[in-house]
Amino acid sequence: MEPVLALVVGGLYAAAIYMILRRSIVKLVIGLLLLSNAANLLIFTVSGLTREAPPLISAGLDAPVTPMADPLPQALILTAIVISFGVLAFAVVLINRAWHVVQAEDMDQMTGTDT
Amino acid sequence: MTLLVALPVVLPLVLGALSLALWRSPLAQRVVALAGTGALLLLSIALLWAVIQHGPMATALGEWRAPFGIVLVADLLAAIMVLMAGIMGFVIALYSLGTITRGHENFGYFPLLHLLLAGVCGAFLTGDIFNLYVWFEVLLLASFALLVLGGERAQMEGAIKYVTINLFSSAMLLTAVGLTYGLVGTLNMADIAVKFDAAEDGGRVTVIAMLFMVAFGIKAAAFPLFFWLPASYHTPPVAVSALFAALLTKVGVYAMFRMFTLVFDAEVAYTHNILLWVAGFTMVTGVLGAAAQFEFRRILSFHIVSQIGYMIMGLALFTPLALAGGLYAIFHNIIVKTNLFLVSGVAYRLQGTYQLKQLGGLYRSHPGLGVLFLLSALSMAGIPPLSGFFAKFILVRAGLEIEAWVIVAVALAVGVGTLFSMIKIWAEVFWKARPEDAQTRAPALDVVSPGLFWLYVPIVMLAGLTVLIGVAGQPIFEVSMQAAEQLLDNSAYIEAVLGGEEGP
Incomplete structure (x- = not known):
């Protein structure tokens, strides 16, 4: 399972960077979306996949007796998803406003502050 | 006592x-902003005092003990940085009274200001790398919203670049955090430091170190990752520019100092050598970029970049004296750079433009402002007895001690370049007569206090601090030296976090 997920993570990063490098600001936001998904999936994969072992400790015990899935990466991913959701919502509003103000969705038209 | 460590985060x-x-x-928001940032300032002074008395302090949030829960740690460096955030928050809140229009206030300027300060203080105090990522996002989101406050075309263009590159760096940071967790199974910085020292697979540690370096390098605006900064920092209202210049890049530098002294101190020959190259190029490109500019705030933006180079140079040389010099440069630069932005705001209020070609004659009409500008400008260029001189002096001395001739030569040459830029601003804005065909006039801003009083108060305070840090350089240097020694000998930090006697 890990090799498949590793390939998916790599593909997501590559697609994200390709999209960010496009000139269209809509595709730029899609790239940012893919990038955060890639990072989340990487955390999930890199901290190890344990099948069919939910992180629950049976009643009456203080510590697990068998190996179990690590719940912390999932908590991290949940936090990261919430954050990236908020940030991307802002980014979508921003490109909408930018389109209204600049009347273009091409990064090459937005060089007014570069020189 | 340990509650004190959490309060600078909770209060904002x-x-x-x-x-x-x-x-x-x-009106109530303004009162809350002034009283609140004032309270934050007092709180940060109390925290620094406690840290000087007791050494590094840690507190476990929710009584989950390290390394399982999130800890907040205040060592000397973190406490001083929180103090800087407190000073800047208060000063900018004062300055906002005279520059932030009612329109900006209605769109939530003050709540965002507090949120930004909370993110900055959180990033300074946290002892957990995932929590560091979260605080970075908090301060980034607040800064995104502050950056587009007003919604002019230039702001939109600058904001798209700023948002994209910063989200990219956050994704890099998250990747590095994930890989770290995969390698050692912990997120607590002190615990990671212990486990990385014991790790046999040094290659993977170095890969993670490089990911952190790129992520923090983007946030700190180091070469070659700084292009977003001069493209965006001159677009928002000047109080926001000044706040960003004071705190945002310094959070990146702080995170670099923290990670590359506490955690990644094994492969120094490799990582810190790269940092040294980065530092040199950051200084040079920043100062050359500034030389080509004729817009007040863009010149200052490029100088933020070049000054970041000095701080990273202190980290890269990695001796106690060099680290102390780097820290001294951070403290000095936060104050001076903010003050220069504040002065540029006054020039805009008087003549309605930031273009050097259109400005002029300010020394004749406002000699006091000229003196205040010169104090900060000469301090940044490194003229004794102002604060910048000692920052450069310590760094150069540290470089000479370990015979790093090239970086010392670069640092000195860049000092001359900085002086050139500052003199350029002085000559164009203050010394020459106002051009007769100047089209711009003082803007009629809808602000609370239309006079210049609330613009001058913060500038005078910061200029006073610059002189104070310069004249009373010895105590500041001693504190920097202590902070540097705490960074290099990280056992006190690790013991404060993992030792357990501070826990519940």
Whole structure:
């Protein structure tokens, strides 16, 4: 399972960077979306996949007796998803406003502050 | 006592929520902003005092003990940085009275200001790398919203670049955090430091180190990752520019100092050599970029970049004296750079433009302002006895001690370049007569206090601090030296976090 997920993570990063490098600001936001998904999936994969072992400790015990899935990466991913959701919502509003103000969705038209 | 460590984070969050609740009353928001940032300043002084007395302090949030829960740690460096955030928050809140229009206030300027300060203080105090990522996002989101406040075309263009590159760096940071967790199974910085020292697979540690370096390098605006900064920092209202210049890049530098002394101190020959190259190029490109500019705030933006180079140089040389010099440069630069932005705001209020070609004659009409500008400008260029001289002197001395001739030569040459830029601003804005065909006039801003009084108060305070740090350089240097020694000998930090006697 890990090799498949590793390939998916790599593909997501590559697609994200390709999209960010496009000139269209809509595709730029899609790239940012893919990038955060890639990072989340990487955390999930890199901290190890344990099948069919939910992180629950049976009643009456203080510590697990068998190996179990690590719940912390999932908590991290949940936090990261919430954050990236908020940030991307802002980014979508921003490109909408930018389109209204600049009347273009091409990064090459937005060089007014570069020189 | 340990509650004190958490309060600089909690207070701005509460104030932000309170300001949101007072959405309909700008007057109440202003009162909350002034009283609240003032309280934050007092709190940060108390924290620094406690840290000087007791050494590094840690507190476990929710009584989950390290390394399982999130800890907040205040060592000397973190406490001083929180003090800097407190000073800047208070000063900018004062300055906002004279520059932030009622339109900006109605769109939530003050709640965002508090939120930004909460993010900055959180990033300084946290002892957990995932929590560091979260605080970075908090301060980034607040800064995104502050950056587009007003919604002009230049702001939109600058904001798209700023948002994209910063989200990219956050994704890099998250990747590095994930890989770290995969390698050692912990997120607590002190615990990671212990486990990385014991790790046999040094290659993977170095890969993670490089990911952190790129992520923090983007946030700190180091070469070659700084292009977003001069493209965006001159677009928002000047109080926001000054706040960003004071705190945002310094959070990146702080995170670099923290990670590359505490955690990644094994492969120094490799990582810190790269940092040294980065430092040299950052200084040179920043100062050359500034030389080509003729817009007040863009010149200052490029100088933020070049000054970041000095701080990273201190980290890269990695001796106690060099680290102390780097820290001294951070403290000095936060104050001086903010003050220069504040002065540029006054020039805009008087003549309605930031273009050097259109400005002029300010020394004749406002000699006091000229003197205040010169104090900060010469301090940044490194003229004794002002604060910048000692920052450069310590760094150069540290470089000479370990015979790093090239970086010392670069640092000195860049000092001359900085002086050139500052003299250029002085000559164009203050010394020459106002061009007769100047089209711009003082803008009629709809602000609370239309006079210049609330613009001058913060500038005088910061200029006074610059002189004070310069004249009373010895105590500041001693504190920097202590902070540097704490960074290099990280056992006190690790013991404060993992030792357990500070826990519940």
